[in-house]
Amino acid sequence: MTEFAAVILAAGKGTRMKSDLHKVLHPIAGRSMIDHLMASVDALSPVRKVVVVGAGREQLESALGARAATCLQEPQLGTAHAVQQAQQELAGFDGDILIMYGDVPFVRAETMQSMLDRLHMDDAPAAVVLGFEPEDALQYGRVIADDAGRIRKMVEFKDASEEERGCRLCNSGLMAASAKDLWALLDRVGNDNAQGEYYLPDIVNIAIGDGRVCAAVTTNDASEVAGINSRSELAAAERQWQELKREEAMAEGATLRAPETVFFSWDTELGRDVTIEPNVVFGPGVKVADGAHIKAFSHLEGAVVGKDAQVGPYARLRPGAVMEEGAFVGNFVEMKKAVLGKGAKASHLTYLGDATVGEGANIGAGTITCNYDGYFKHKTEIGPRAFIGSNSSLIAPVKIGADAIVAAGSAVSRDVGDGDLRMVRGEQIVKPGWADRFHDTMKKKKAAEKAKG
Known part of the structure; x- marks a missing residue:
């Protein structure tokens, strides 16, 4: 198997959590989100792990220790820009790169492996996207692909036609690509959009425009790619x-x-x-x-x-x-x-x-x-x-x-x-009639107090 590195994006501010604790450190079943994800990544033995951090970086770096390198995204200019920040940490690495999200903790190792395997099929895709088919596609970006999973187009919901919105295959945001292809494609991503940000899915459309194949792998369990934001x-x-x-x-x-x-x-x-x-x-x-x-x-x-x-x-x-x-x-x-x-x-x-x-x-x-x-x-x-x-x-x-x-x-x-x-006890002392005399005295005292009042 080709060596791979994992890039985990965790630079978001997590404002909807309304918490002083970094979003990806919130626990599920006693284990932080990012640790759930890293356990699945580790099952595949990556040669490198890089976590892209931003707000709350000190908390993340303390929690991760030596288990992963970190790099800072500041300012935060979109997901493509976030992945680019890991390039220096991965300098000289020429294997595959798996891109994950720290707030999507339940991706199975088998799913990650299927993405990496797809990279090495005969059509040699420039990028592999993990797709899913939710019960309600809502406003997810769509992956327009043929029956073999070869992608024709990636499109955001707001930019999709009615026909494209009818497509049920949605973009989870998770991707895999070789280091050589990934860095070259990221260099060509622009920010000519309403948010002025650099979006990771754009690398797919750029590669398709070059005549390269890009492919989708679909998970059968949409809950596997559910993000946690609140x-x-x-x-x-x-x-x-x-x-x-x-x-x-x-x-x-x-x-x-x-x-x-x-x-x-x-x-x-x-x-x-x-x-x-x-x-x-x-x-x-x-x-x-x-x-x-x-x-x-x-x-x-x-x-x-x-x-x-x-x-x-x-x-x-x-x-x-x-x-x-x-x-x-x-x-x-x-x-x-x-x-x-x-x-x-x-x-x-x-x-x-x-x-x-x-x-x-x-x-x-x-x-x-x-x-x-x-x-x-x-x-x-x-x-x-x-x-x-x-x-x-x-x-x-x-x-x-x-x-x-x-x-x-x-x-x-x-x-x-x-x-x-x-046996360690104090001596037991019995005073015959003491309790009766005590009760009589206290009753008389109480009656006298009542008569005064």
Whole structure:
């Protein structure tokens, strides 16, 4: 395969988003638009990636790091002008160039590959355009092409005749061309139009005027090339992504009791025979093993759920939470950077932070690991088969030994040995009749206050 470079246009101001965050950095399923796109690009192993930036360039450069070169378009004089800004970064590169848009995040790698492949067919097109056929063509530019996909004309809607507007093949704006052809054609694009801008589609008409072939590749899924320019369109993209992910999860063997209420992250991994009840949210970095059961209203992020483990309802697993095989957390249990061993359980009203819990241990209701002293985090270690009574506070750093018991209501600040019982409670004092005398006194005082008023 001929080497290729990707040029991603992301210089727009994104004013319709009404946001201080750069448009292409807005997340879909926990991953920014541009990262969704770059993941598809990276699947084809480009030799270079160049992102054309403008407003908000510092945000983009920080987010991209060393993953792509950047070049500045200032002032912004149209899409052809934007692509030209990448020429210096690609000096000496003589392979193919794929032109993408940072706010069109869902283009599949297979679609990109089909564009690159079309460049190398026998008719050697000067440019390849990605077309699509929406249900409503609206005011998209049209691609007038024959049955073989050879383009006769590219035309903007406002300039199209009634017959041309009847064409359903629309221009997505995405293109591919060899570096040699692309730079030469861009040099000839003019700005004699109502906006005084240099438009990328003009390179197609210029090449056709030279007698060169230009070709269209059509995607079967118009949503693949949907651009995102507003919060409403961002929400629509999220909805589209989630619907696809839900269908994929069920096709791979997961049960979703109410699919429309479950929200996945871009990297959620589910095993077979996983059951997910309504209103479950997965943040980034979650892996769920075979047979696990995620109950209603649970939130998981950065967590690993082992085989046949149970989560919730109303549980929260934060980053670093690991539940081993058969472990169980119930309602209103929170885990953070903690390991719950095989078969161990914390049934309700518990916080486990910076902790390890051994196999078969039982954590009683209302137990908390006191892991933070205001300056540093400290670790709690609970041994296998230990029993922690309800309403206990384990003040880290502390170790509870195997088979040990911590009595309910204890505040444990020193290690507990294997098989030991630790009870840390204040002395219980009983004063007979005290409550009756207290109530009598207070009732008389209240009556006296009422009589005064």
